[in-house]
Structure formats: C-alpha cells, structure tokens
Amino acid sequence: NAGVTQTPKFQVLKTGQSMTLQCAQDMNHNSMYWYRQDPGMGLRLIYYSASEGTTDKGEVPNGYNVSRLNKREFSLRLESAAPSQTSVYFCASSEGTVPIGGKNIQYFGAGTRLSVL
Amino acid sequence: SQQGEEDPQALSIQEGENATMNCSYKTSINNLQWYRQNSGRGLVHLILIRSNEREKHSGRLRVTLDTSKKSSSLLITASRAADTASYFCATDGGGSYIPTFGRGTSLIVHP
Numbered sequence: 607n608a609g610v611t612q613t614p615k616f617q618v619l620k621t622g623q624s625m626t627l628q629c630a631q632d633m634n635h636n637s638m639y640w641y642r643q644d645p646g647m648g649l650r651l652i653y654y655s656a657s658e659g660t661t662d663k664g665e666v667p668n669g670y671n672v673s674r675l676n677k678r679e680f681s682l683r684l685e686s687a688a689p690s691q692t693s694v695y696f697c698a699s700s701e702g703t704v705p706i707g708g709k710n711i712q713y714f715g716a717g718t719r720l721s722v723l
Numbered sequence: 724s725q726q727g728e729e730d731p732q733a734l735s736i737q738e739g740e741n742a743t744m745n746c747s748y749k750t751s752i753n754n755l756q757w758y759r760q761n762s763g764r765g766l767v768h769l770i771l772i773r774s775n776e777r778e779k780h781s782g783r784l785r786v787t788l789d790t791s792k793k794s795s796s797l798l799i800t801a802s803r804a805a806d807t808a809s810y811f812c813a814t815d816g817g818g819s820y821i822p823t824f825g826r827g828t829s830l831i832v833h834p
Contacts, residue, residue, distance in 0.1 A: 610765070639821070646826065647826065648811065648825055648827055649766075649811070649824040651823075664821075696765055698765075704820055705753040705816075706753075711771060712758075712766070712813075716765050717763075717764070717765055
C-alpha cells in the first residue's frame with residue numbers, strides 16, 4: 607500500500623519550460639490537493655479536486671493548471687515556468703468532502719522539489 | 724492566507740524534556756489537526772480534535788483546544804531525538820472542509 611505517490615522527486619527547469627507533476631493515490635480517496643511549500647510561508651493550496659471530475663482554485667492558482675485524470679490521479683501542470691515557482695510541491699488526498707469523522711484528514715506524498723532557473 | 728499560526732517558530736530542547744507548541748486561529752472551526760513533517764518528507768497526520776472536545780491524547784501526544792481563546796496546544800512528553808521535525812496545525816471551518824495550515828514550529832530535540 608503506497609499511499610500517495612508523486613513523480614518526479616526532483617526537477618530543474620529553465621524559465622519558460624513546461625512540465626507536469628504527477629500524483630496518484632491508492633486509498634480510494636475522493637478528494638485530492640496540490641500545495642506548494644516555501645520557506646517561512648507554510649503550505650499554500652494551489653488547486654484541489656473535491657471529487658472525480660471537479661477541480662477548484664485554491665489560494666495561489668496563478669501559473670498552474672490541473673487535471674483530475676481519474677479517481678486515483680491528479681496532475682499539476684506548469685505551462686511556462688517562472689523562477690517564482692521554485693518550491694517544494696506536495697500532493698495530498700483525503701477520504702471525503704465533509705469535516706466529520708476524520709474524513710478530511712490529509713495524506714501527503716513525499717514531495718517534488720522544483721527549481722526554475 | 725494561514726488560519727492557524729504556530730508559536731514558537733522554533734524550539735530546541737534536550738531529550739527527555741517535554742515540548743509544548745501552540746496554535747492560534749482567527750475564525751470558528753469544525754476541527755483542528757496537528758501534522759508532523761520530518762526533513763525532506765511529506766506531512767504526516769498526528770491527531771484531530773473536534774471543536775466540542777477540550778483534550779485528546781495519543782501516545783506521548785496531548786492536544787488541548789480552547790475555543791474561547793481560539794487556541795490549541797500540542798504537548799509531546801519525554802521527547803526523543805526522533806521527534807525532531809516541524810509541526811503544523813491545520814484548521815477547517817467557516818463552510819470549508821479543506822484544512823488551512825499554519826507556518827509550523829520547528830522542533831529540535833538534542834540527544
């Protein structure tokens with residue numbers, strides 16, 4: 607049981623390049639999330655998907671797009687990378703969409719460390 | 724923007740001592756969660772406390788919640804070097820089920 611798997615673990619891009627961060631979960635969770643973590647800023651929500659077929663913007667969506675490919679997979683795309691997008695990106699999933707019975711407890715992947723030069 | 728804010732930002736103690744970190748938040752909540760993040764790893768859920776609960780225990784962890792003061796504390800008793808990590812509180816409420824994370828407390832436990 608792998609939980610939440612993110613690929614790649616590390617990536618270096620040049621300004622203007624594009625890339626897709628992949629995330630998959632094997633816990634049959636309905637909801638999935640993408641965060642970025644910067645020093646001193648904590649975790650900030652980029653996009654989330656409450657259920658298969660839906661996506662919504664979080665706190666910092668500019669410069670990113672997402673795709674909920676199926677119930678297991680949620681990808682994050684940078685169309686034209688900028689140095690300001692240098693960060694550690696985390697994917698997470700949770701069982702459900704209501705804050706009852708621990709359904710919104712989040713399970714995190716190990717992260718993708720992205721540098722944009 | 725962060726809902727929860729942890730205090731202190733950094734904490735350094737000796738093995739065997741207790742570690743206490745606090746979280747304050749601004750609006751009413753449904754739940755408050757604590758997570759741990761080891762260096763270079765993802766966050767791991769530790770404990771969830773509901774808004775109608777005042778205290779919860781899990782092993783060496785004790786969490787309290789004071790909704791009148793909009794604050795929570797996480798106590799780690801008899802700390803070990805392996806407890807060295809960053810600790811984050813996360814709150815949900817106001818119609819949103821998505822936990823909002825604070826900036827974290829960095830705990831170093833010296834052996």
